[in-house]
Amino acid sequence: KMVEKMAAVTGVESIEYSPPLFDGVAVDVWSFPPTFQGQRVIFFKKSLLEGMLKEGWRRMGENFAILLYYAYFHGALETYKNFYGKIEASKSDIVRLTEELFRMFGYGILNIKTLKENLAVARVYDSFECKVFKGAKQPRGAIIRGLIAGWIAGYWNAKYDDIYVREVKCIAKGDPYCEYHIWRRK
Template sequence: MDAAGEFLPFHSGRIVVIPGGRPHAFRVDFAPEALTARGVLARISECFASNDTPILSLHVTGRPGEPFWAFIACEPPDSKAVERIRECLAKTPYVKGVEHSPPVIEGVAVDAWGFPPLLGGIRAVIFREPVLREFLLYGWRHMGTGFGYILYHTFFDSGAAMHREFYSRLARRREDQARLLEHVFRLTGYGVLEVAEFTDWRFAARVYDSVECKHLGEIEEAESMMIRGLLAGFVAASWGVGREGVEPRETKCIKRGDPYCEFVITRRV
């Protein structure tokens, strides 16, 4: 089993689909003190359990200085249970307010309150893999290597900005930044990243199940430029250099039949 097989898929969209069912959604607003209080979610869960209602999805959002709230999707047995749950939630300690949203269509409940999605405190845009696939294929087919340069430089700037604005603020040690990068890279869907080496002069990493390279096989001149740029920007910012200060290479690629993509970035003297 490769590294990609060690993880479990998860649903990032706040949409719950129960074919033939009647899923509902609740928004629960908490007082700031709830962020560090004990037993709050246990009390919340009891409101649903005591009304014979399973919780289908639970997302808690917030950090110091931001709104602290929860999106909860469930399937209550009837409208009376919905009202009892609402009343129970409103009486729970640290809860400031409760809102309810019925199914938007049969069998579907959605988060009717959340916007915008955030990644590292910055607005994010989520789109499905087929959109990225068509974007990559169209660009390489019609623009060739020029499209690759656009990808590289765009994602280089993105990787550098993420290092400055996110990774370096949460972790000072290079080793900790690398571990954080591995997790964020995986959770945002690029692939499964393993950083093997990260020194003052050299960075080496493997990417399993690359969302970029898996779609480039039919285009001969295409190569990883999006992920290469992202990693190069991150590394360059860590070293305090610009584009000309790094030399990134993809030494292995699933497009060529390798089990993973391998990126080696060296520092130019």
């Protein structure tokens, strides 16, 4: 019935319909693979990420954080070069776009407070990663720290060894947001 009503609307040229998978459950059968800017994107359920993060920290400790930071730093640096670095926009517009995409992809709400030649300060509210570890005594933002530091390295056209980053506040420790200070070594 709904398909018939939609087909009767002026301007509707065609309608594709997929029946429910089973009673009460509908799925999108057309959008594979999901993409953004022509590149495939992957979605993770919260439970999958929580399991991965908790077990990784439990089994590997700080080594897990090092691995995550390193991987996400380089991923963010490549993304800056291949995406943000090719956008013809002002630096402030690139920052705004970054903050919005960070939110859109579910990492948290990014606010770049300071962005100078050799110093950056970024806050992340509602960090998906650090919320997993509420009650921890140490910061737990390895993924987010890597993403932000890698992006900043791209913004500064700096290399991995030129960047130093420290998480000074963390939701996991009870702070209202995570705060990262990034320095460029001279």
